[in-house]
Amino acid sequence: MTGSKPLIFRFAPSPNGRLHLGHARSALVNAARARVSGGTLLLRMEDIDRDRCRQEFETAIFEDLSWLGITWATPVLRQSEHFARYRMMLQDLAARQLLYPCFCSRQDVTHAVAYLRDWPSDPDSVRHYPGTCREMSARQRSERLAQGVAYSWRLDSARAIGAVGRALHFMELGPHGEAHRVEAQPQLWGDVILGRKDVPASYHLAVVADDAWQGVTDVVRGEDLKAATHLHRLLQALFDLPTPTYFHHVNLVDALGRKLAKSHGAKSLSDWRADGFSAADIRALALGPDPDKITGIITHKMASFP
Secondary structure, three states: OOOOOOEEEEEEOOOOOOOOOOHHHHEEEEEHHHHOOOEEEEEEEEOOOOOOHHHHHHHHHHHHHHHHOOEEEEEEHHHHHOOOHHHHHHHHOOOOOOOEEOOOOOOHHHHHOOOOOOOOOOOOOOOOOOOOOHHHHHHHHHHHHOOOOEEEEEEEEEHHHHHHHOOEEEEEEEOOEEEEEOOOOHHOOOOEEEOOOOOOOOOHHHHHHHHHOOOOOOEEHHHHHHHHHHHHHHHHHHOOOOOOOEEEEEOEEEOOOOOOOOOHOOHHHHHHHHHHOHHHHHHHHHOOOOHHHHHHHOOOOOOOOO
């Protein structure tokens, strides 16, 4: 990337609930970086889960961001409108024998590795898939598929890494703009699920596809997704996609030290607003008592990275 290349950032919430302070932090840092660099902020709706995502939550996201003073370029990308593109990517991997159908349930996998000592886990603390369906014959797979047995699409991690055939790197920026060239270690994730029969993409596949599709140059997101970058770099290499520069900001946590989350009942921005807090109050709460540690990166001039 060169200094003359316009920077493109994105904020990508899931419309399956109301935004909270953690979302506000990520949105505000993205918006600040876009503003200071003269770049563009995009808004993406990660609405693959059609059972939980609702229009009312998408509308609330627009309202909350506008209330915070954040503007974004249009049109807004909705992942649910691009299922065909994700399916084509899965088909491409399958044609290269880098993907295989897995008929195991979560319970099957749990039982298979329950008594294996020192069995590895991925960065999300999920134990690696033992490869049961990876070893199936083509005939066995065809029979299961013909019977309509539910399945997931798993990446054959070892084959995929071998297909790339070289060490992979990405640029990670620190809290004060310092740049680090990181060697990717996608093997940490094992044979991850990239799609299901009824849902054509996992978060990992969709986010990589969308960042490339939208021309995102800088991915700014919570530190809980930092380890995912290792897998994302592999997927980028498999599809010959550009690699953004990454910055993972510190997450806000609750009284128990857990990352703020909808599932943990984090107070929504609309609730804060109803309690009389102003947008300025929320910006201060979201960025914390020492916002320089979060937003110091916005003044950093991007380094060249191949």
